[in-house]
Amino acid sequence: MQSLGGIRSWPATYRATTASMTTTTESMRKVAQVVTVAGSDSGAGAGIQADIKVCSARGVYCASVITAVTAQNTHGVQSVHLLPPEFVSEQLKSVLSDLQIDVVKTGMLPSPEIVDVLLQSLSEYPVRALVVDPVMVSTSGHVLAGSSILSIFRERLLPVADIITPNVKEAAALLGGGVRIQTVAQMRSAAKSLHDMGPRFVLVKGGDLPDSSDSVDVYFDGKEFHELHSPRITTRNTHGTGCTLASCIAAELAKGSNMLSAVKVAKRFVDSALNYSKDIVIGSGMQGPFDHFLRLKKKDLRQSTFNPDDLFLYAVTDSRMNKKWNRSIVDAVKAAIEGGATIIQLREKEAETREFLEEAKSCVEICRSNGVCLLINDRVDIALACDADGVHVGQSDMPVDLVRSLLGPDKIIGVSCKTEEQAHQAWKDGADYIGSGGVFPTNTKANNRTIGLDGLKEVCKASKLPVVAIGGIGISNAESVMRIDEPNLKGVAVVSALFDQQCVLTQAKKLHKTLRESKREQQ
């Protein structure tokens, strides 16, 4: 059997596939690409849908050639519809003749004819590696590819595979002869026998191994065994672990990884995704899907909508003041919210990272349960780690466009601006609001230029973004700030007026009242 080239020929230069291929210039970037040749799972936990999610999560482009369509959910497989081999062939040709595919990954290959067209396409369009997940039976027990495929798998597909990733049942079926695999020792022996059938590497997966507290996969490279252990996670959400593991291996290979590293990363990826998803509820059956992006639990509506009116009474904490008055950040935040603060910023310039993170996590909880947004000053790392609603940066902190790329589209980003130019830039860079000041002289910030009410007015006029005034503002002068009467001036941000005080709650209430009254006057 002729080899497909596979990863034996690495590093390979990219082949010019067809005459019509777009010419790439130096400024254009080649991205790692996988094609999955597999079945569709309507419940989207396994199959093509899982493969695309994994590759996307791993930063690899994934094309899809569909071999079969299944009606499937968390209860099992209700029905299977095979695509004609000619149509699978058409899809393969469309993808392989055009995209710069690095790695082919196979899942459900339901008939010998479909395996045959795959092999033909691969000999016509060689790729760097072939990952074969020999899908046969779904976890719910439904046959996805019957025994009719066994001979072509053994004789033609396995010999050209770079790696095969059977679970214990699939390994037994491929070996035939009534082999039983119930222990790690039997997995090792199966891996060795399967290696003799021709694949360069074998990974026998132990997710379904009975009576094991660890989830053990056995990897064999023809010479050495590696046992990959991870604690078995107790969860119903394991539907699609096999597809995920194989696709992640394919994605890592496409990025240039060697086989053992790819397998290790893939195992860790499955492990983290299962761990993260162990308590999510999708569907009512026994086999739930999991979350490849580790994002589903974090989404709450509050985070995705910034309301500029939230800038009305903006409380900014200060570690020195809290120390002086002997109160924790958490207590300061609680009192500010109770007194009417509509948004909170933690500005803890001197805090130790570990301690600050713990306090920030507690504050996020308090703020979220009160429906108030919490922002972190300057520290993007802390904001990410505690899942805050956003970050406020100054002109010498990390640039807003970079903060945006790190935090993603949903988070709130505020930026301090003293000038029209800075206000224009904030808009261009994707900020959500501007903090403008110092409006009045203040002790909170050393060497800070005071821009006065006139400066504030100029920034407001130049800004397409909502503005919150900051610097030396308190109960005595808040009204004069709001009286500049610019429609995008949404409120005031205060530090000392709340936190350099005996009672934060009382001061917050008073300031809130003053702001309400000045708003009423203007209406």
Ligand SMILES: Nc1ncnc2c1ncn2[C@@H]1O[C@H](COP(=O)(O)OP(=O)(O)OP(=O)(O)O)[C@@H](O)[C@H]1O
């Ligand atoms: N409960 C679990 N905890 C931790 N890891 C697991 C668990 N179940 C499966 N795995 C891991 O997931 C990967 C896939 O293994 P598994 O044996 O479940 O494949 P499979 O049966 O082909 O999957 P599928 O359910 O998609 O058909 C392996 O790395 C395995 O160790």
Ligand SMILES: Cc1ncc(CO)c(N)n1
């Ligand atoms: C379409 C499809 N492919 C693979 C599997 C194996 O998890 C499945 N359940 N469904």
Ligand SMILES: [Mg+2]
């Ligand atoms: Mg399984």
